[in-house]
Amino acid sequence: MKITVNSQKYYIEQKGKGTPTWLLLHGFMGSHHDFDQISEQLPGQVLVPDLLGHGQSSCSHHQHDYQMERQAADLASLLEQLQVKQVILVGYSMGGRLALDFALRYPDLVQALVLESSTAGIADKMARQKRIEHDEQQAQQLENESFSRFVDYWESLPLFDSQKHLPTNIQQKIREQRLRQDPQALAASLRGMGTGSMPNLWKQLPQLTCPTTLLTGKLDAKFNKLTSQMKELIPKAQRYVLSGAGHNLHLEKPELYVLQLLQVFARTMQAK
Structure with missing residues (x-):
């Protein structure tokens, strides 16, 4: 469905x-x-939006629309329109950074927080x-070079090395999804x-008051260090x-990822 915010x-x-x-x-x-592999296996209601400038959501070419404060406010409005009072909030990488910002701005809306390969x-x-x-x-590359060349560059980043071991059909599916994006919106x-x-x-x-889970892959040295530092500062982390996983856990190890989310749910229920 589409919702206007x-x-x-x-x-x-x-x-x-x-x-x-x-x-x-x-x-x-x-x-x-x-x-897709994750949402089917979670209990309750699962909401998965396309963030602004991605997928089937609006593709604004104005950078101020993407500022964290505005993006967090848009998410809060989405939940209000859907009459959702609290969520278990899960964010990956860029989505994790937004999830963290959202949890700090709207603590009453977040029952528990899961940050996957993310930073503060x-x-x-x-x-x-x-x-x-x-x-x-990178934004100028998106605007001035061929988009397929940028996707080639993105896929060659060391951060995604572990994804080269995924089945060829999954790698192709990810690439096709990337190529369907709007490069101006991404910039x-x-x-x-x-x-x-x-x-x-x-x-x-x-200041984070909700139970927080930090997830990272053993092969992702950069975010191993970052999440270790974050854990020391978050009270309930x-x-x-x-x-065997790198940056994208839900893609590389979906079964283990789902188990982690189910444990988050169990701990949330016990805390009630």
């Missing part, structure tokens, strides 16, 4: 009924289809400026909510490292 149309897949309500947020160049931003000012410049370079997304431009949330991590 602040003049933007959001596509959202709605599966199941009852409690709990899950809200699953995909990563950059992804869509609701990223969680960049604390160091010089490092953040370098990342902004890097994101801008605006990078500028508006890239890791460089997002707020530095490290100092706010101790648990951290799990999945063997």
Whole structure:
């Protein structure tokens, strides 16, 4: 279904009924289809939107539409229109950064938080400026080069090396999904909510009140370090490292990923 929020149309897949309500947020160049293997196996109601500029949602070319504050407000409006009062919020990579921002802004809407291969931003000012410049370079690539060349570049990043071991048909499906995206919208997304431009949330991590689960793959050294640092600052955090997986756990190890989410659900029920 499509829901209009602040003049933007959001596509959202709605599966199941009852409690709990899950809200699953995909990563950059992804869509609701990223969680097809996961959403079918979760109890209750599962909501999986295409984030702005992705999939079947509106493809704004204005970077201010992608700012974290606006994106979080759009999600809150989506839940209000769907009459959902609380969610178990799950976010992957870019979606994880948005999920964290949302949980800090709207704590009453979040029953539990799951951050997959995610970060709280960049604390160091010089490092953040370098990342902004890097994101801008990628945005210009999207605008000025052939899109297929950018997808080639994206798939060659060391972050996604472990995905090269996936079955060929799955790799092809992921590539086709990426190629269906709007490069101008992706450029605006990078500028508006890239890791460089997002707020530095490290100092706010101790304010997280909901049970939080940090997931990362053993082969993803960068996010292993980041999630370890985040765990020290989040009061109710648990951290799990999945063997044999890289950056994208729900794609590379869907069975283990579902087990982790079911454990989150069980802990949430016990806490009631």
